[in-house]
Amino acid sequence: MQTDISPQIAAPAPSPAPVTRRQQIAAGVRDSFSAGLGIFPLGIALGLLVLQAGLPAWFAPALSVAAFAGSMELLLVGMVAAATPLAAVALTVLVVNFRHVFYAFSFPLHLVRGRLAKTYSVYAMIDEAYAVSASLPESQRSAPRLLAMQIASQAYWVGGGLVGVAVGSALPAPVKGLEFSLCALFTVLTLDAFRSREDIPSVVLAGASVTLALVLTPPIALFTALLLFVALLLARHALIARRAAAGRGSTGRHAAPRTASHVATTETASRATTETASRAMTETASRAATETVDA
Amino acid sequence: MPSAAYLAxxxxxxxGITFALRAVPFAVLRTLRTSAIVRRLALWMPVGILGILAVTSLRGAIAAEPHTTLYAxxxxxxxxxxxxxSGRxxxxxxxxxxxxxxxxxxxx
Structure with a gap:
């Protein structure tokens, strides 16, 4: 695994890992700024939409507290205004938010202690929170940083909604194009996630999934793309497992021990250990290299 | 205007649905933490999911202003x-x- 050292060496180093609780909270609030650039204007849009749809003003903050999930809330306002049956509302929420099912795999909830804090962190696990924490190197993560980011993000969202309903149509035409900041944020975080783990197969499989999804099911592209992506990753896992099994068979015939432990233990066990160990070492090494560049 | 009961x-x-979608997988995965497939997926997923989010949000921005594809x-x-x-x-x-x-x- 190569790390892309060249472009960063001359560049100013990104912040070192925050140490004190205060620094961690400050880092979390800083993390939230780039997300807030998209979240706050979207919150205002939600507030305006609620008023335009003829719904009571309290519905905007109530919605953003009941379920903290931006895109779904914007969608719900239209459905509620049209008095859509509750079953259809439920189905929409299920499909639009289904992607969150996959976030549990890599979201660092284990860092958060205490039932209340854990519950809030899960409740506030929006795309931006997942994206920011998943693209952060392990050493940079901490519970205060994560929670501060999530609380700040919800403050932007609820605050934006309140501004929207308060100012209403008195607001001059909102600046066009601010919603692009969400796309910019995800682009940047993809680059960061790629740097902490240069996993080209995952990028290729994700690219194929999203392309297919955009062609086949444009209205629910995100939903389809994630399902396809996970299916392809499962296939990749099966392929690796099969290849490992085949490799095990061939080393059995050649019986050429590569390490001392290979001789000592049974073949299956040692093969597995060597693979795990070498994989772990490569990962540690590449991560260490990346973080050295950071420091 | 829809009734207060409907809004509630x-x-x-x-x-309920949003929280369940976010919470249930954590409970399920807790019992599967040692499984090789879960650990692999945990490593493989972030970059792909972020890439997918980047592409679909790009499409969202373009859909909002269709003539701006090139600008986007x-x-x-x-x-x-x-x-x-400039240093990430x-x-x-x-x-x-x-x-x-x-x-x-x-x-x-």
């Missing part, structure tokens, strides 16, 4: 370029990329 039911549905692609390139060349400072990269897009959309 919508809020309860949105709250240019702004993505600027965002990535700034990020790689997220706020700077997102800020410059968004400013470029907003200027292009509003001034041209």
């Amino acid at each position: 039911a919508v809020l309860a549905i949105a709250c 692609l240019l702004a993505v390139a600027v965002t990535a370029g700034v990020h790689l060349l 400072r997220t706020i700077l990269s997102v800020g410059i990329g968004t400013t470029v897009y907003v200027l292009l959309v509003n001034l041209l």
